[in-house]
Amino acid sequence: EVQMVESGGGLAKPGGSLRLSCTVSGLTFSTYSMNWVRQAPGKGLEWVSSISSKSSYRFYADSVKGRFTISRDNFKSSLSLQMNSLRVEDTAVYYCARAHRDGYSDYWGHGTLVTVSS
């Protein structure tokens, strides 16, 4: 059974930092690209960032470019998102998801809530 478990969410002040993690089991983590997708309270889904299987390529939404950094550790089957210079508008549930090469996400974690507030 595929499991993706996010952690690291919580409360941060504007300008602060948080690091999200996603631990994956039940699939060959090192062969797949991975995504972070977020959902602000009561809002729709927003793609945040993607990383290729060997970390050769990293992509970011314009809204987080220069502030967030995606990384992965294939030995530990884990995905991370370092979030710096946080803004109130970064408040959301953050999901990690496996990225199929055809562009869809077929496995999702349960999400971790990030709240940015003073």
Next chain:
Amino acid sequence: QSVLTQPPSVSGAPGQRVTISCAGSRSNIGAGYDVHWYQQLVGTAPKLLVYGDTNRPSGVPDRFFGSKSGTSASLAISGLQAEDEADYYCQSYDSSLSVYVFGTGTKVTVL
């Protein structure tokens, strides 16, 4: 401000058929990029419902049917059931933005 526009809500009685539209443009759906659909039940993570315009992952009932034409795509749900009450999102790639984009989302209500 998503580039894929969906109706905010659709509703239907049990057993009826409802359709959710996903309107795009020549830089995404109209350019031939695949459209994927997700179902999100309240308080849960999104679940892949349709991929590659028309394909269903194993376990997804054939009541869910995806289609695409021109710059738009649609998800039809036939034989509507109470358990289908959820938010639905389309997704595609946009070549102008060079990112994957989600639709605005549609809430399906079973009357």
